[in-house]
Amino acid sequence: xxxxxxxxxxxxxxxxxxxxxxxxxxxxxxxxxxxxxxxxxxxxxxxxxxxxxxxxxxxxxxxxxxxxxxxxxxxxxxxxxxxxxxxxxxxxxxxxxxxxxxxxxxxxxxxx
Amino acid sequence: xxxxxxxxxxxxxxxxxxxxxxxxxxxxxxxxxxxxxxxxxxxxxxxxxxxxxxxxxxxxxxxxxxxxxxxxxxxxxxxxxxxxxxxxxxxxxxxxxxxxxxxxxxxxxxxxxx
Numbered sequence: 001x002x003x004x005x006x007x008x009x010x011x012x013x014x015x016x017x018x019x020x021x022x023x024x025x026x027x028x029x030x031x032x033x034x035x036x037x038x039x040x041x042x043x044x045x046x047x048x049x050x051x052x053x054x055x056x057x058x059x060x061x062x063x064x065x066x067x068x069x070x071x072x073x074x075x076x077x078x079x080x081x082x083x084x085x086x087x088x089x090x091x092x093x094x095x096x097x098x099x100x101x102x103x104x105x106x107x108x109x110x111x112x
Numbered sequence: 113x114x115x116x117x118x119x120x121x122x123x124x125x126x127x128x129x130x131x132x133x134x135x136x137x138x139x140x141x142x143x144x145x146x147x148x149x150x151x152x153x154x155x156x157x158x159x160x161x162x163x164x165x166x167x168x169x170x171x172x173x174x175x176x177x178x179x180x181x182x183x184x185x186x187x188x189x190x191x192x193x194x195x196x197x198x199x200x201x202x203x204x205x206x207x208x209x210x211x212x213x214x215x216x217x218x219x220x221x222x223x224x225x226x
Contacts, residue, residue: 042216
């Protein structure tokens, strides 16, 4: 049983660099979500895909953030010109239509 | 946007005892889903239990049960016979029935004392 996988698990980068995270959802799930989580907080919604279409994006999301899901399979989340405030855990989750979220283990970003 | 409130940042319970975690939410919708997720330290978040708003019967999953009070917009989680492995962050979440977004509370950190 393959769950949601995320890569890399940890990323340390310098301010101003670009980073990219990858998420492989459960294969039969058509929905894919990206969340950001900081210490002591609940997951904060970033964006959501149904198949390859990005249907919703948080208004709080800076234009330095971009996400793709080509062919409705894996997804990537890119952060350009990283800032220290971007340091967080980035969670990916997938779900079937109408179902609950299945989370990956997350990608922890540290911006120095 | 809907809001989910967890007013207990930290809770503790003696092993084998029962603990209840609180959650309230704000919505004007009549049809929605509620969830409790568990996030152990450095591990992925997993679903504990879900409740459909149209169901009057409270959901149960083994040692986990909920007290769903729709009029009060309250959704508490009861953990019976607490075990060391129950120690984790617990998040309450809301999703409207036709919607796609999940809204999470800020979490409750549960410590289980041996």
